[in-house]
Amino acid sequence: MTAPRRGVLVTGASRGIGRATALRFAARGDRIAVHFAHDRRSAEATLALLPGAGHAVVQADLADPDAARSLVDEAISAVGDIDVLVNNAAVGPDDGNMHRPDAATFEEWSAAWQRMVQVNLLGAANTSWAFAQHLIARGAPGAIVNVGSRGAFRGEPDHPAYGATKAAVHAMGQSLAIALAPHGVAVTSVAPGFISTDRQQGKLAGAGGQALRDQSPFGRVGTPEDVAAAIVHLASAEAHWSSGAVLDINGASYLRT
Structure with a gap:
């Protein structure tokens, strides 16, 4: 039996995990709303890679609550009803937003917290609210998959706001999983470890690259495709009973107790 063709909104789909996720959903026949905040060219590149028809690019700065709320309506206008939301968009840790409490100025510290909370947590929260309203109004089941991080559990000393916002996600x-279960909506999260996105290639090629690979007993780092495979599974009807779960995707590099 052919799986039903769903509408899927993937935030932060311009590259990396978001692009790989959009590609994997599209490969199963779904209609994809490719979200971007600022890099339209990369979002259009993702769109061009998607097999099938009915896909579109949508834009919103998720730090703006009104933009986050209206994103779902824009995605529906572009590709039709949305059945799956992937909250992937985030301000990731990099050399430009390090904010160790023993090294950053107060201005650096405050700016990092403000931006990461606005996008990583509140952006996902506001988009999830709008998506839930859409499903409830339709009386339709659906799924939300949040992209969290291993850093939520092991700590991020150079980027504490990143670790904190991912833990909050x-x-x-889990709160949404309980609240939305009566409406037939499953909510899960993935917690990736180090992933070899384009943004991380410099670290992998540098002096510390082998140490990053050695974190996992598999001797490699994760790929965007590793994460995308888990996201697509968690969004499936077969995984509905996993609602509330946080799935580690880190190649046994960090084991929670």
Whole structure:
């Protein structure tokens, strides 16, 4: 039996995990709303890679609550009813937003917290609210998959706001899983370890690259495709009973107790 063709909104789908996720959903026949905040060219590149028809690019700065709320309506206008939301968009840790409490100025510290909370947590929360309203109004089941991080559990000393917001995303997902279950909506999260996105290629090629690979007993780092495979599974009807779960995707590099 052919799987039903769903509408899927993937936030932060311009590259990396978001692009790989959009590609994997499209490969199973779904209609994809490719979200971007600022890099339209990369979002259009993702769109061009998607097999099938009915896909579109949608834009919103998720730090703006009104933009986050209206994103779902824009995605529906572009590709039709949305059945799956992947909250992937985030301000990731990099050399430009390090904010160790023993090294950053107060201005650097405050700016990092403000931006990461606005996008990583509140952006996902506001988009999830709008998506839930859409499903409830339709009386339709659906799925939300949040992209969290291993850093939520092991700590991010150079980027504490990143670790904190990802931990909050996991907690939000579990709260929503309980609240939305009566409406037939499953909510899960993934917690990736180090992933070889384009943004991380410099680290992998540098002096510390082998140490990053050695974190996992598999001797490699994760790929965007590793994460995308888990996301697509968690969004499936077969995984509905996993609602509330936070799935580690880190190649046994960090084991929670």
